[in-house]
Amino acid sequence: MTERNRPGISFNEALEEKLAQANWSRREFLGRVAAFGAAAALTQLLVACGGGAASPSAGPTTQATPQGTTTAEATATPAPTPVPTPEKELFVYNWDQYIGEETVQKFQDKYGIKVTYDNFADEAAQIGKINSDGKGGGYDIHYPASTWVASFVTDGRIMPIDHSLIPNLKNLSAAWQNPAYDPGNAHSVPNFWWTTGYAWDPRDVPGSPTSWNELWNPARKNQMSMLDDIRECFAVGAFLLGFSPNTKDLGELDQILQKLEVQKPLLRKYNASSQIDDMIDEVVQMAHCWSGDWVQMTYTKPRMKYVIPSEGSIKGNDVMVISSGAPHPIAAHLWIDFNLDGDISAENTNYIGYMGPNEAALPKIEDYIKGDKRLNPPQSVLDELIELEYLAPADLAQYTDRWNALRA
Amino acid sequence: MTSATAPAELDHATGQIHEAGAGRSAAAATSILVLPGVLWLAVFFLVPLGIMAVVSLGAVDQGGHVTLAHPGLGNYTHALDPEFLPALGRSIYYAITTTVLSLAIGYPVAYWISRYGGRRKILLLILVMLPFWTSYLIRTYAWMTILRDNGVINSLLLDVGLIDQPIPILNTDLSVILGMTYGFLPYAILPLFVSIDRLDFSLVQAARDLYATGRGAFLHVTLPLTMPGLVAAGLLTFIPALGDYVTPDVLGGAQTTTIANLIQVIFTTGRDWPYGSALGFLLMGVTIVGTLIALRSLRREVIGVSA
Numbered sequence: 001m002t003e004r005n006r007p008g009i010s011f012n013e014a015l016e017e018k019l020a021q022a023n024w025s026r027r028e029f030l031g032r033v034a035a036f037g038a039a040a041a042l043t044q045l046l047v048a049c050g051g052g053a054a055s056p057s058a059g060p061t062t063q064a065t066p067q068g069t070t071t072a073e074a075t076a077t078p079a080p081t082p083v084p085t086p087e088k089e090l091f092v093y094n095w096d097q098y099i100g101e102e103t104v105q106k107f108q109d110k111y112g113i114k115v116t117y118d119n120f121a122d123e124a125a126q127i128g129k130i131n132s133d134g135k136g137g138g139y140d141i142h143y144p145a146s147t148w149v150a151s152f153v154t155d156g157r158i159m160p161i162d163h164s165l166i167p168n169l170k171n172l173s174a175a176w177q178n179p180a181y182d183p184g185n186a187h188s189v190p191n192f193w194w195t196t197g198y199a200w201d202p203r204d205v206p207g208s209p210t211s212w213n214e215l216w217n218p219a220r221k222n223q224m225s226m227l228d229d230i231r232e233c234f235a236v237g238a239f240l241l242g243f244s245p246n247t248k249d250l251g252e253l254d255q256i257l258q259k260l261e262v263q264k265p266l267l268r269k270y271n272a273s274s275q276i277d278d279m280i281d282e283v284v285q286m287a288h289c290w291s292g293d294w295v296q297m298t299y300t301k302p303r304m305k306y307v308i309p310s311e312g313s314i315k316g317n318d319v320m321v322i323s324s325g326a327p328h329p330i331a332a333h334l335w336i337d338f339n340l341d342g343d344i345s346a347e348n349t350n351y352i353g354y355m356g357p358n359e360a361a362l363p364k365i366e367d368y369i370k371g372d373k374r375l376n377p378p379q380s381v382l383d384e385l386i387e388l389e390y391l392a393p394a395d396l397a398q399y400t401d402r403w404n405a406l407r408a
Numbered sequence: 409m410t411s412a413t414a415p416a417e418l419d420h421a422t423g424q425i426h427e428a429g430a431g432r433s434a435a436a437a438t439s440i441l442v443l444p445g446v447l448w449l450a451v452f453f454l455v456p457l458g459i460m461a462v463v464s465l466g467a468v469d470q471g472g473h474v475t476l477a478h479p480g481l482g483n484y485t486h487a488l489d490p491e492f493l494p495a496l497g498r499s500i501y502y503a504i505t506t507t508v509l510s511l512a513i514g515y516p517v518a519y520w521i522s523r524y525g526g527r528r529k530i531l532l533l534i535l536v537m538l539p540f541w542t543s544y545l546i547r548t549y550a551w552m553t554i555l556r557d558n559g560v561i562n563s564l565l566l567d568v569g570l571i572d573q574p575i576p577i578l579n580t581d582l583s584v585i586l587g588m589t590y591g592f593l594p595y596a597i598l599p600l601f602v603s604i605d606r607l608d609f610s611l612v613q614a615a616r617d618l619y620a621t622g623r624g625a626f627l628h629v630t631l632p633l634t635m636p637g638l639v640a641a642g643l644l645t646f647i648p649a650l651g652d653y654v655t656p657d658v659l660g661g662a663q664t665t666t667i668a669n670l671i672q673v674i675f676t677t678g679r680d681w682p683y684g685s686a687l688g689f690l691l692m693g694v695t696i697v698g699t700l701i702a703l704r705s706l707r708r709e710v711i712g713v714s715a
């Protein structure tokens with residue numbers, strides 16, 4: 001966090017500037033603090049930077065659970081239209097810096113429902129918390145990647161969405177009304193989507209690279225980074241070798257591993273989160289990253305470029321889901337409906353740089369996001385991109401084993 | 409005279425002194441005072457450890473849940489896979505280097521505070537502990553500021569004209585060892601200080617009176633008498649250094665993965681607790697073996713001499 005603590009800027013200013021821009025860093029930061037048990041030290045920092053984010057380890061599990069039975073009855077007879085509910089609270093669990101700046105406050109003002117908005121550091125922390133009691137860990141709403149929906153439904157982690165409580169579902173574009181991962185949006189509502197590619201610094205990298213092979217260029221030894229993400233790295237290898245990024249074929253996985261082993265000695269880092277800072281600070285010239293990372297790089301260094309490589313790449317989206325043990329299910333539906341409002345959705349996108357599936361939001365989304373082919377690719381490009389599919393534990397273990405062999 | 413300093417380090421020795429002085433009821437009272445600590449360790453250390461031991465024999469089913477349907481040692485044989493050797497070797501290399509550096513830097517500091525600290529001893533010790541007032545994580549991030557390509561060190565070297573291109577320090581073995589040594593140094597200094605401060609310096613004077621050189625007196629009197637502190641400091645540095653994953657993660661790079669980093673991946677992204685537990689227990693085994701070797705050498709060098 002403090003690496004950009006430049007002369008003339010106080011620690012807090014630097015931190016605040018960073019937190020505003022580099023949500024990935026903050027997630028990572030939170031994660032490490034959670035892992036290290038130093039939440040107390042962090043709280044001060046968060047207060048100092050006005051983020052209002054609670055420590056991810058301070059979930060509302062205890063106070064939330066007892067109310068579960070009484071409010072569950074309320075869902076049985078849902079009101080036909082969203083009206084203020086007897087529920088006075090809502091527990092939301094989301095990525096840090098992954099929502100409009102004023103969205104939470106506006107929701108509170110509109111419905112008089114107090115929102116406890118907690119952040120998680122990474123997907124592992126999120127899934128761990130949600131699975132801790134098998135029904136959401138006391139949170140009403142959380143934001144998993146779409147690939148989790150099927151297993152959450154099977155395991156009873158989330159409840160069906162009552163569409164009559166969410167009139168704004170009509171704002172979803174046609175393509176998102178019936179996604180493959182959750183037909184009819186029965187158990188989830190799409191939130192944001194992204195692409196994977198790489199960013200580069202035109203000062204060091206001539207021309208307009210388009211291939212994933214650029215990340216294997218020995219001339220850039222020690223000046224490139226890959227995402228510290230098993231699936232994303234294996235996907236890059238798969239695209240270069242012409243395999244599916246969802247392959248379960250052990251022979252293909254072995255070939256991908258060999259490919260990645262050639263690349264490893266050339267890399268400065270496998271980046272869990274500092275890909276934004278490392279590009280801004282010119283530690284690396286080229287970084288495997290997500291589209292939103294690049295947007296945030298350009299806030300500081302507008303010259304930075306991003307490409308969705310020609311061999312193919314990944315698209316993904318996350319969703320809003322309601323825990324099966326949600327203490328406040330009606331308020332949770334109101335929350336989803338509120339975030340699907342065209343104005344609110346546009347504010348969310350304009351703040352974090354990720355495009356959502358909301359058609360009503362389009363007119364209010366900033367042109368630099370909406371008009372950028374890399375952030376908002378035309379349908380023909382999107383159709384070519386592939387979604388990472390959920391892997392069963394046995395298949396994931398094949399990936400993890402090879403990843404560990406690579407990293408060791 | 410060796411026995412006067414050495415066993416005072418050990419808990420049971422202190423216990424014996426109390427017992428001799430105040431009798432049986434005091435021993436009972438002391439036992440009650442120990443109870444909360446024992447309970448705490450039992451509930452929050454032994455129970456989770458036992459759970460991990462059981463989990464390490466299990467497997468993950470298709471739904472991602474831990475199952476003990478077919479318990480076995482498969483995770484352990486899997487964990488012995490030679491693919492982990494480079495990471496394990498790196499962990500041991502970092503831990504040993506960190507320990508040696510911490511002792512080499514810490515011993516003179518502890519010695520100086522003890523001998524020349526005078527009335528300011530407490531203040532100096534507080535200064536040693538001062539870094540603990542800030543989260544280790546935040547301090548490690550601060551090191552990034554110092555070590556980055558455009559960080560303090562490189563900017564300085566560039567400005568002075570010693571280099572014309574930033575030297576990559578961050579994300580290398582050097583940055584990891586630097587960070588770990590920085591982090592674990594206080595753990596080395598404190599036991600060293602206790603041990604040196606307890607040394608009766610009239611013994612050193614006696615050695616000098618008997619025509620020992622300064623070096624001879626140090627090697628034959630000071631060093632053996634402070635060996636318990638050295639071993640304690642070494643263990644307090646080596647054990648956490650071996651299991652450290654934060655420093656290699658924050659200050660390391662693509663080529664500095666440690667075994668603890670891999671265990672972390674298996675637990676989080678890999679979601680395979682049984683396998684991660686087995687690897688964790690293997691690492692614990694390495695640690696215990698290392699500790700036993702250190703304690704044996706302590707016995708031979710110090711306690712063994714006097715017995």
